[in-house]
Amino acid sequence: MINLIIILFGLSLLYISAISRLEGYIKALAFQGFLLTILVLNSFGHLNPWNFAFLILETLGFKAIIIPQFLMRTIRENEISRETEPYISHFYSLLFTSLIFALGFFLAYWAREHVAGLGHLHFGISISTIVFGLFIILTRKKLITHTMGFMIVENGIFLLSLSKVHEMPMIVNTGVLLDIFLVVLLLGIFINKIESTIENPDVDRLTYLKD
Amino acid sequence: MIASLLIAPLVLSAGLLLARSWTLNRLALLMYAILHLSCSFRLYGNPESFLAYFQTDHLNILFLFVVSILFAGIAIYCQDFLSDETMALKANTYFTVGLLLFVFSLTGATLSSHLGLFWVFMEATTLSSAPLVYFYGTRSTMEATWKYIFICSIGISLAFVGIILLSMGETRNFDSLFFHDLYAHVGQVMPFWLKIAFPFLLIGFGTKMGLAPVHAWLPDAHSEAPSPVSALLSGALLNTAFLGILRVTKLINLAQLGRITSLLFLWVGFLSLFVGAVFLLRNKNYKRMLAYSSIENMGILAIGIGAGGLGVWAAMLHLFAHSLSKASLFLTSGNILKIYQSKHIEDAKGLLEKDPRSGWIWILSFFSLMGFPPFPIFLSKFFILMALWQKGYAILALLFIVLVIVILYGMGRSILVMSLGEIERPVVTQKLPGLVYWPQIIFLLLLFGAGFLPPVLCQLLDQTASAF
Numbered sequence A: 001m002i003n004l005i006i007i008l009f010g011l012s013l014l015y016i017s018a019i020s021r022l023e024g025y026i027k028a029l030a031f032q033g034f035l036l037t038i039l040v041l042n043s044f045g046h047l048n049p050w051n052f053a054f055l056i057l058e059t060l061g062f063k064a065i066i067i068p069q070f071l072m073r074t075i076r077e078n079e080i081s082r083e084t085e086p087y088i089s090h091f092y093s094l095l096f097t098s099l100i101f102a103l104g105f106f107l108a109y110w111a112r113e114h115v116a117g118l119g120h121l122h123f124g125i126s127i128s129t130i131v132f133g134l135f136i137i138l139t140r141k142k143l144i145t146h147t148m149g150f151m152i153v154e155n156g157i158f159l160l161s162l163s164k165v166h167e168m169p170m171i172v173n174t175g176v177l178l179d180i181f182l183v184v185l186l187l188g189i190f191i192n193k194i195e196s197t198i199e200n201p202d203v204d205r206l207t208y209l210k211d
Numbered sequence B: 001m002i003a004s005l006l007i008a009p010l011v012l013s014a015g016l017l018l019a020r021s022w023t024l025n026r027l028a029l030l031m032y033a034i035l036h037l038s039c040s041f042r043l044y045g046n047p048e049s050f051l052a053y054f055q056t057d058h059l060n061i062l063f064l065f066v067v068s069i070l071f072a073g074i075a076i077y078c079q080d081f082l083s084d085e086t087m088a089l090k091a092n093t094y095f096t097v098g099l100l101l102f103v104f105s106l107t108g109a110t111l112s113s114h115l116g117l118f119w120v121f122m123e124a125t126t127l128s129s130a131p132l133v134y135f136y137g138t139r140s141t142m143e144a145t146w147k148y149i150f151i152c153s154i155g156i157s158l159a160f161v162g163i164i165l166l167s168m169g170e171t172r173n174f175d176s177l178f179f180h181d182l183y184a185h186v187g188q189v190m191p192f193w194l195k196i197a198f199p200f201l202l203i204g205f206g207t208k209m210g211l212a213p214v215h216a217w218l219p220d221a222h223s224e225a226p227s228p229v230s231a232l233l234s235g236a237l238l239n240t241a242f243l244g245i246l247r248v249t250k251l252i253n254l255a256q257l258g259r260i261t262s263l264l265f266l267w268v269g270f271l272s273l274f275v276g277a278v279f280l281l282r283n284k285n286y287k288r289m290l291a292y293s294s295i296e297n298m299g300i301l302a303i304g305i306g307a308g309g310l311g312v313w314a315a316m317l318h319l320f321a322h323s324l325s326k327a328s329l330f331l332t333s334g335n336i337l338k339i340y341q342s343k344h345i346e347d348a349k350g351l352l353e354k355d356p357r358s359g360w361i362w363i364l365s366f367f368s369l370m371g372f373p374p375f376p377i378f379l380s381k382f383f384i385l386m387a388l389w390q391k392g393y394a395i396l397a398l399l400f401i402v403l404v405i406v407i408l409y410g411m412g413r414s415i416l417v418m419s420l421g422e423i424e425r426p427v428v429t430q431k432l433p434g435l436v437y438w439p440q441i442i443f444l445l446l447l448f449g450a451g452f453l454p455p456v457l458c459q460l461l462d463q464t465a466s467a468f
Helices: A002-018 A022-042 A049-077 A090-110 A120-139 A143-164 A169-175 A178-195 B002-019 B022-045 B060-081 B089-111 B115-133 B139-168 B179-184 B191-209 B217-224 B227-254 B258-281 B286-307 B310-340 B356-370 B376-390 B394-420 B438-450 B455-467
Strands: none
Touching (some): A049 A143, A049 A169, A049 A178, A143 A169, A169 B115, A178 B139, B002 B089, B022 B060, B022 B089, B060 B227, B115 B191, B139 B217, B191 B227, B191 B258, B217 B227, B258 B286, B286 B310, B286 B376, B376 B394
16 A cells, blocks of 8 residues: 555656646646655554644645645746746656666665665655656756755655654654745745746846856 | 853844834844853853753854854944944844844754754754845845755755664664764664765755855855855854764764765865865955855865864864954955945955055955964964875875965955055945944954964864864
């Protein structure tokens, strides 16, 4: 069951790497939030009720509903074009994603003797997700896609930290603080367009400050 | 003592947001600065712990002192900065509150005795300083702030991955992230996970510290922020991130994996020194020049730690001296900006003629930063060089000398052009108040005294170096 969820999580990354519409990214992110909710539900009984409720709220409420809604609204109101504008073609994007998965599984295989109580699949996909998020940030042009890339990194970290949910729930709770950055970045994009300080939120335009 | 350090800024901030007064803003900064300084002095002889999560020990007391001294100087400088009549009251209050919260998060991070808590405060430093970097609200500050938040949030995420990996290595009957627990039970953490976690923590906190190759945010944020903020960023924030790296490195060294840390430190250290040298050769903006010099000096700290032995002691001395010299330069850059209304070196010539006091402070702080005797950076660089030599890294020692000379040339040229060149543009003729010179003069006097290695300083540095 758990493995099925984790495989679906991995598939969502492949989906993101192959599509070219921002809405698709948002749907995939919401889907990831939903999968994380199921994983948190699975740890019911190991956590104290407050902590459990907090994590459900974080994954279902925040990651799966609020943030995707807000992203949709930002795209609509800021009139951001729906193209993700990658620097590389879909073919290479998929190829690199496959390589990232290979890297993740290789690491998991390498660490197999040292991993206690953590599935190889879980570890491999978590690491792949983190690296994949960085890959999205590096290869996509728009600031809003960068923010989504950061959210993928964050989901990967959440997935990884779930492996410690029984022994150290504190770690999972601390990781949630990364969401503050996400909110700040998103609000930055949202407000910035209204005040039109940067004319077009593309990284290509972030070249005013250089040497 | 620690409780008051942590609670005072929060209470003051809340009060200021309610009161909205020009005078109270300035007064609050001074009050907290005095409190900070006196608490640091009291804590030096009497280590204390608060709620088990905060404590002073031999390692962090030096860092706390540096924050205290810098903040005291900056609070004095801000008495003038915040009396600028063109600034709106709202902006004035937000700036003050931002500064208080920034110092609060720096203090919290410095005093944290728990890796997770340290991480939380590191995150808080980014969040509290971002509005300060954005203070002028122009297009370029927007860009600098975006890069600052984005790059640092990626960095801090990677540091968090490091923390998770570290905790994965802990055996079943041991699950603590308190530094003292980790040090005492280092055998309970599997070396395999320590080895994997360390690069993540180094890159993560190294982003905040401004080590190459993850330094991209630093020149932009430092040059676009108001000068007192740049001084605090460069003098205190980078050190605090360094403290985190030191704490983790100590753990790795205790696990007998010192070879890895040493190698990594030397790599990132020389890379930072190289990046600093390359960009300092072709700088056109004096605030960016100072920022690149910070990257270079963080590289020197890393090299000192990588060399080990005497190098660690020298790195601590370097840290202290760099913070004061750089803060002095950044504060003076605020004066220069005020006089010339431009950050370009070409526009800001003839400083000695236009404002002799700023000019001399500019030159002397530069001498201090470059390590002209009797300033202490001479000793710290010399000892780091010796440490490299003793370890048998002759080629690295040579490379160190070459890069330091290149930097001296690059920066020296710009500083001389600015100090001695002929004034080419019409400049503001108003006289600057004495307040904008005193902090730098105090810093320089402290540095001058420190160059003779008084016993008090030696004792502090011995303590810090042996605690690492």
